[in-house]
Amino acid sequence: MARTLVFGHRGASAYAPQNTLPSFQLALDQQVDGIEFDVHLSSDGIPVVFHDFVLDHLTDGTGLIHEKSLADLKQLDAGGKFGAQFAGVRIPTLAEVFELVGDRVILNVEIKSRHQQASRLIGEVIHQFGLQSQVIVSSFDLDTLSLARQAMPDIAIGVLHEAILSDEHLKLIEAIRPQALHPYYQLLFHNTDYVTTYLNSAFQVNTWTVNDPAHAQKLQQLGVNAVMTDYPDLIRAALV
Ligand code: G3P
Numbered sequence: 001m002a003r004t005l006v007f008g009h010r011g012a013s014a015y016a017p018q019n020t021l022p023s024f025q026l027a028l029d030q031q032v033d034g035i036e037f038d039v040h041l042s043s044d045g046i047p048v049v050f051h052d053f054v055l056d057h058l059t060d061g062t063g064l065i066h067e068k069s070l071a072d073l074k075q076l077d078a079g080g081k082f083g084a085q086f087a088g089v090r091i092p093t094l095a096e097v098f099e100l101v102g103d104r105v106i107l108n109v110e111i112k113s114r115h116q117q118a119s120r121l122i123g124e125v126i127h128q129f130g131l132q133s134q135v136i137v138s139s140f141d142l143d144t145l146s147l148a149r150q151a152m153p154d155i156a157i158g159v160l161h162e163a164i165l166s167d168e169h170l171k172l173i174e175a176i177r178p179q180a181l182h183p184y185y186q187l188l189f190h191n192t193d194y195v196t197t198y199l200n201s202a203f204q205v206n207t208w209t210v211n212d213p214a215h216a217q218k219l220q221q222l223g224v225n226a227v228m229t230d231y232p233d234l235i236r237a238a239l240v
């Protein structure tokens, strides 16, 4: 049985502020096979790595991330709310994450931004770093993925989903030509059809967010390609 790959979800986000450089460095230290992170655009069109649409919960700022310039975002503390030892940690740009991680591991770029230009601008940074073969672009939003496919014909795409894919959904994703499906992991436990249909298909199946080692072992037995976890050290130790 092939070992299931371990992706650090927002880095090693159980131990460091999510989607920050310390979180990604820790994930690398914990021997991940990949990292997953979320991307928005600043108001001046720079791809930045951050999960929420609003700044209030994860930083000392307020308001919508896409209404702030990069210079404004760089003033914010994205670490202090997680722990005093991380005070002053900044929201990284996509380029800064690529500079840190390079081509050492798989880079799962989840596009959160719904801006029409997001895929193009993110694609430019991926190409600038020559990381096309390391990247999987994912999104819950099929329009975003269609734009990503247009902007990046050579990139691997993963379709994020929380519910079983309907026939209508499947028809829409056909044109996107995804390489992977990124289901919420519980779908695989509760739907045997999903398992028989997709785990034996040409799609890679990369699941999230798997923080229980027993769940990770079960998913490995089912044959998933990767699990995304906030605890890369624990999950890696459970998968041999
Ligand atoms: O990419 C997998 C997972 O991160 C999707 O949900 O909300 O954690 O970005 P979320």
Ligand code: MG
Pocket (backbone or CB within 6 Å): 036, 037, 038, 110
């Ligand atoms: Mg995500």
